[in-house]
Each structure stands twice: as C-alpha cells, then as structure tokens.
Amino acid sequence: MGVVRLGRFRWWHIDEVLPIEADLFGAEQWSPAMFWNELANGHFYLVATPDGGGRVLGYAGLAVAAPDEAWVQNIAVARDAQRRGVGRALLEALLAEAARRGVRSTLLEVAANNGPAQRLYATYGFEPIGVRRGYYQPSNTDALVMRRDQD
Ligand SMILES: CC(C)(COP(=O)(O)OP(=O)(O)OC[C@H]1O[C@@H](n2cnc3c(N)ncnc32)[C@H](O)[C@@H]1OP(=O)(O)O)[C@@H](O)C(=O)NCCC(=O)NCCS
Numbered sequence: 001m002g003v004v005r006l007g008r009f010r011w012w013h014i015d016e017v018l019p020i021e022a023d024l025f026g027a028e029q030w031s032p033a034m035f036w037n038e039l040a041n042g043h044f045y046l047v048a049t050p051d052g053g054g055r056v057l058g059y060a061g062l063a064v065a066a067p068d069e070a071w072v073q074n075i076a077v078a079r080d081a082q083r084r085g086v087g088r089a090l091l092e093a094l095l096a097e098a099a100r101r102g103v104r105s106t107l108l109e110v111a112a113n114n115g116p117a118q119r120l121y122a123t124y125g126f127e128p129i130g131v132r133r134g135y136y137q138p139s140n141t142d143a144l145v146m147r148r149d150q151d
Contacts, residue, residue, distance in 0.1 A: 009045030060090035072108035
C-alpha cells in the first residue's frame with residue numbers, strides 16, 4: 001500500500017466514511033449527525049489516505065475533555081486496508097496531539113469482545129481500568145475502559 005498520509009477530517013469526508021462505519025459497526029454505526037457534532041465541537045479528527053491521494057482508508061478522533069484528560073472517540077480502518085499499519089499511524093497521531101495539548105491521561109472505551117483493537121491499544125500502553133456493562137446498544141456488549149498515562 002505504501003505510505004499513508006494523515007490529514008484533518010473535514011465535513012466533506014463524512015459521506016465517504018459512512019459506508020466504512022456501516023461495514024465495521026453495523027447497527028452500532030455512528031450517524032452523520034454524530035460526526036457533524038464531533039467536528040462542530042472542535043475535536044481532533046484525522047483521515048488516512050494513500051500518500052498519492054485516493055479514498056479514505058481510515059479515520060480516528062480525540063476529544064480533550066478536561067485540561068489534562070482526553071478520550072479516543074473512535075478509530076476505524078476499512079476492512080480491506082486493515083493490518084497494514086493504518087490503525088497504528090492514526091493512534092500515534094492522536095497520542096502526539098494529546099501530548100502537545102498537555103494531556104496527562106488518555107482514555108477510551110472498546111468493546112469487551114474486540115481483541116484486535118484491545119491489542120493495538122495495549123501496544124501503546126493502555127491498560128484496562130473498568131467495565132461499562134451493556135454500553136454498546138443494541139447488541140448490549142460491555143465496554144472495557146482503558147487508560148494510558150503520559151510518562
Ligand atoms: C482496530 C483497528 C482500528 C486496527 O487497525 P489496523 O490498521 O488494522 O491496525 P494495524 O495494522 O495498525 O495493527 C496494529 C496492531 O493492532 C493489533 N491488531 C490489529 N488487527 C488485528 C487482528 N485482526 N488480530 C490481532 N491483532 C490485531 C496488532 O497488535 C497489530 O500489530 P501487528 O500488526 O504488528 O501485530 C481495525 O482493525 C478496525 O478498524 N477494526 C474495526 C473497528 C474497530 O474495532 N475499531 C475500534 C473501536 S474502539
């Protein structure tokens with residue numbers, strides 16, 4: 001695939017990410033309104049595209065919730081672009097932004113049955129700190145809350 005370029009997620013990317021979102025998350029996919037809301041709130045969102053340009057391969061977002069605390073809102077890589085380092089690149093860029101913003105703790109929720117994502121997060125020092133029962137609806141899947149403290 002070659003090198004990936006990361007750029008800011010703009011409103012015109014929403015239409016392009018919705019089919020990826022639907023494919024990956026099914027009934028629990030985010031609506032256009034949820035993406036609009038994230039962007040309107042000024043959260044830090046990125047899209048990954050091939051270096052030479054082309055379709056969106058993945059996207060991710062970070063919300064700085066308190067002066068020193070941030071939440072990874074989502075991270076998603078199109079099924080046919082997975083396992084080639086795009087998720088890593090997106091997560092590293094979110095963590096770099098968190099560090100620039102003086103964040104001490106970065107947190108996230110991940111489905112308790114989502115082993116691949118949990119492995120990715122563990123690689124970057126995220127540790128499980130709790131469970132939110134039935135957080136994902138309608139599947140009623142538990143969420144694992146993970147936290148990573150800045151060194
Ligand atoms: C989780 C996700 C974002 C990872 O993106 P990706 O581009 O495939 O990940 P990378 O290629 O950067 O892999 C990084 C690491 O994650 C882990 N990982 C990713 N996919 C994995 C899989 N299918 N099985 C096991 N580990 C996996 C591995 O540790 C991997 O490192 P390695 O390839 O050196 O072993 C992607 O699988 C995805 O979009 N999944 C569906 C949506 C989702 O679950 N998002 C997270 C919601 S909280």
